[in-house]
Amino acid sequence: MTRCAQPGEFVVTVPTSPRVPQPALKLVGVTKRYGKGPAAVAALDPIDLTVAEGEFVCLVGSSGCGKSTLLSIIAGLDAPSTGSIDSFGRRVALMFQEPALFPWLTAAANVELALKARAVPRGVRRERVARLLATVGLSEFADKRPHQLSGGMRQRVALARALAQDADVLLMDEPFGALDALTRDLLHEELERIVESRGLTVVFVTHNVREAVRLADRVILLGARPGRVAEEFYVPVSRPRQINTADVAELAAHVTARLHEEGNGHRGQ
Amino acid sequence: MLASVWAKVLAVLVVLGAWQLVYLSGWKSSVVFPGPAEVGATLWRQLHDAVLWEAVSTTMGRAIIGFGLSLLIGTLLGGVLSRNKLLRSTFGSLIAGLQTMPAIAWFPFAIIFFGLNTSAILFVIVIGAAPSVALGVIAGTDHIPPLQLRAAKTMGLRRFALYRHVILPASLPTFVSGLRQGWAFAWRSLMAGELVVMVAGTASIGVLLENAQNMSDMPLAISVMIVVLLIGIVVDSVFGAADRQIRRYWGLVDGDLA
Numbered sequence: 395m396t397r398c399a400q401p402g403e404f405v406v407t408v409p410t411s412p413r414v415p416q417p418a419l420k421l422v423g424v425t426k427r428y429g430k431g432p433a434a435v436a437a438l439d440p441i442d443l444t445v446a447e448g449e450f451v452c453l454v455g456s457s458g459c460g461k462s463t464l465l466s467i468i469a470g471l472d473a474p475s476t477g478s479i480d481s482f483g484r485r486v487a488l489m490f491q492e493p494a495l496f497p498w499l500t501a502a503a504n505v506e507l508a509l510k511a512r513a514v515p516r517g518v519r520r521e522r523v524a525r526l527l528a529t530v531g532l533s534e535f536a537d538k539r540p541h542q543l544s545g546g547m548r549q550r551v552a553l554a555r556a557l558a559q560d561a562d563v564l565l566m567d568e569p570f571g572a573l574d575a576l577t578r579d580l581l582h583e584e585l586e587r588i589v590e591s592r593g594l595t596v597v598f599v600t601h602n603v604r605e606a607v608r609l610a611d612r613v614i615l616l617g618a619r620p621g622r623v624a625e626e627f628y629v630p631v632s633r634p635r636q637i638n639t640a641d642v643a644e645l646a647a648h649v650t651a652r653l654h655e656e657g658n659g660h661r662g663q
Numbered sequence: 664m665l666a667s668v669w670a671k672v673l674a675v676l677v678v679l680g681a682w683q684l685v686y687l688s689g690w691k692s693s694v695v696f697p698g699p700a701e702v703g704a705t706l707w708r709q710l711h712d713a714v715l716w717e718a719v720s721t722t723m724g725r726a727i728i729g730f731g732l733s734l735l736i737g738t739l740l741g742g743v744l745s746r747n748k749l750l751r752s753t754f755g756s757l758i759a760g761l762q763t764m765p766a767i768a769w770f771p772f773a774i775i776f777f778g779l780n781t782s783a784i785l786f787v788i789v790i791g792a793a794p795s796v797a798l799g800v801i802a803g804t805d806h807i808p809p810l811q812l813r814a815a816k817t818m819g820l821r822r823f824a825l826y827r828h829v830i831l832p833a834s835l836p837t838f839v840s841g842l843r844q845g846w847a848f849a850w851r852s853l854m855a856g857e858l859v860v861m862v863a864g865t866a867s868i869g870v871l872l873e874n875a876q877n878m879s880d881m882p883l884a885i886s887v888m889i890v891v892l893l894i895g896i897v898v899d900s901v902f903g904a905a906d907r908q909i910r911r912y913w914g915l916v917d918g919d920l921a
Binding site: 469471486487488490492494495496497498507508510511512539540541542555559 | 808810811813814816817818819820824828829832833835912913914915
């Protein structure tokens with residue numbers, strides 16, 4: 395309760411503004427068109443999206459809704475037809491559905507290459523690679539080549555490699571899509587832990603609604619052909635989460651229903 | 664592994680046995696078709712004759728220089744073409760076409776241009792083998808999985824670093840196949856060359872074969888052919904071992920465990 399100062403009292407005011415999360419990514423009016431003229435195919439209709447620092451955003455949509463295209467554009471591998479992407483000078487790392495490891499290098503060497511690419515000196519590299527492999531739980535497999543590792547292990551190496559890029563923003567394109575459910579659950583836990591401890595901003599693309607709700611702070615539903623933001627859902631479930639709890643399941647069911655409506659509604663057009 | 668060695672020994676014994684049977688049947692006179700025993704004796708004599716070894720070293724010297732030149736030229740050519748789409752679309756099919764032409768057809772050109780000397784032989788070797796090497800380089804860069812290239816680019820690898828760390832190692836298996844094929848063409852061209860181009864004053868395998876022909880010495884001819892065959896097999900098996908080793912390293916060999 396505020397009151398007026400009494401005679402003889404000092405008034406000290408401490409400015410306490412609420413901490414506003416800074417945007418890590420800002421997309422404004424991003425579109426993507428293939429071809430020219432009347433025969434042009436619009437893959438993405440104007441997309442406006444702002445991702446806050448430290449936020450975990452999942453993009454969900456059926457196949458062909460342009461979510462992978464959008465991710466490529468954010469990563470800078472593809473140029474938008476119109477619109478702008480601002481990553482505010484942040485480094486962006488990208489992870490794909492396939493690990494895309496280099497088969498002639500060991501797990502450690504694969505991770506080290508990301509450091510070599512940024513001219514990190516040799517002594518520092520060795521120690522960082524060891525730490526990164528420990529983070530993803532693969533310390534004993536440092537000398538194994540990709541073909542000697544299981545699918546889940548390869549994706550963990552790919553994750554370590556992405557983290558080695560020292561990016562603040564992690565873009566993930568259905569990275570666990572090719573894995574079995576058990577491995578996926580384990581990787582969800584690890585990802586959640588790593589993202590929280592490093593304060594990473596994540597944009598995660600998936601067609602698996604359950605996975606999206608389990609992982610994200612915010613789930614963005616993309617409509618298809620052309621891709622556009624159809625709806626947004628905040629996920630108020632506290633962390634660490636489990637994939638099979640009632641609140642996750644409920645929200646996932648709701649999002650799935652909206653996803654189907656979105657798909658049906660579009661077909662009706 | 665021991666089983667495959669015994670299998671090979673068995674195969675050789677079968678061939679020798681069949682040879683002996685045909686010889687014994689008297690189908691052709693023993694002058695024209697000597698038995699394995701006589702050829703074996705001649706071969707043994709040859710192996711103790713300095714002339715054979717001098718001939719082998721001359722021929723192998725040409726092979727190494729010719730193949731070395733093919734390797735250099737082919738790799739440079741392939742490297743330039745794989746980077747430049749325009750050059751590739753214009754010269755790529757020309758090189759593929761060049762590969763189909765039997766090297767022996769180049770000899771009149773080579774002899775008129777270089778004269779009857781070693782340069783003519785080396786020219787034909789290079790023209791036969793370099794296209795294979797170049798195509799191996801191009802195919803190597805073509806067959807890099809695009810996702811691996813994307814991953815490399817997202818890591819920030821560009822230009823020279825991209826080549827050194829990703830493109831070159833990724834092309835290695837296909838490149839080695841190109842080398843192996845190039846060697847096969849080089850060896851054939853060389854053998855043809857040594858029979859067609861009579862370089863004065865040198866002993867080579869071609870000269871030995873030519874002598875055998877002139878003297879109607881069948882045991883000698885077959886002995887030298889056996890030497891040629893053995894050399895070819897040894898070198899090809901070196902390439903084969905390199906290819907297998909690379910593929911095992913990469914995990915492309917099926918059923919490989921740690």
